[in-house]
Amino acid sequence: MARALSIDYGKKRTGIAVTDPLQLxxxxxxxxxxxxxxxxxxxxxxxxxxxxxxxxxPKQMNGEPSELGDVIDAFAKALQEKYPSIEITRVDERFTSKMAFKTMIDSGLSKSKRRNKALVDEIAATIILQTFLDSKM
Structure with missing residues (x-):
């Protein structure tokens, strides 16, 4: 079985997460x-x-697309055109950065490590991917 890959797309940095080959x-x-x-x-x-x-x-609290919505839509469309055999799917990412930060606190990371925005983005991508996996069950 093939992996699933997730992307937490940002203006400056993009977090990436993957599954194991069994997608567990x-x-x-x-x-x-x-x-x-x-x-x-x-x-x-x-x-x-x-x-x-x-x-x-990314969505605003009222469900409307965020300011990056159009950019990410274009990115997703370009990926689908370039890789037609790969399923491209979207997952609501509201609150994933806050959840990632809370995960960092709960896991006991020091304040200096919690300031690492790249780590927050990676954890947010993992939360997005786990949301996708949970929706398949």
Whole structure:
């Protein structure tokens, strides 16, 4: 079975998480500068079998798309065109950054490590991916 990969797309940084090949466990993979995202994905897909890419869908509290909504929609569409055999799906990412920060506190990370925004993005991508996995059950 192929992995699922998730993307917490941001203006500056993008968090990335993946599942194991059986798609049972979501784990943080890395955070990349957003301008390096496409080459990173291309390289990853050359080396790993991926059946699904889950992209966080940022929404405002009222359910309207956020300011990055159009950019992320275009990114998702470009991925689907380039990789038609891979399922591209979206997951509401409201509160994932707050949940990631709370996870960091609950796991006992020091204040200095909690300031690491790249780690917050990676954990948020993991939460997005776990949400996707939970929805399949």
């Amino acid at each position: 466990i979501a784990s943080g993979l890395t955070t990349v500068n957003t301008y390096e995202l496409v080459p990173f994905i291309e390289n990853y897909l050359r080396n790993e079998e991926v059946s699904t890419i889950v992209i966080g869908e």
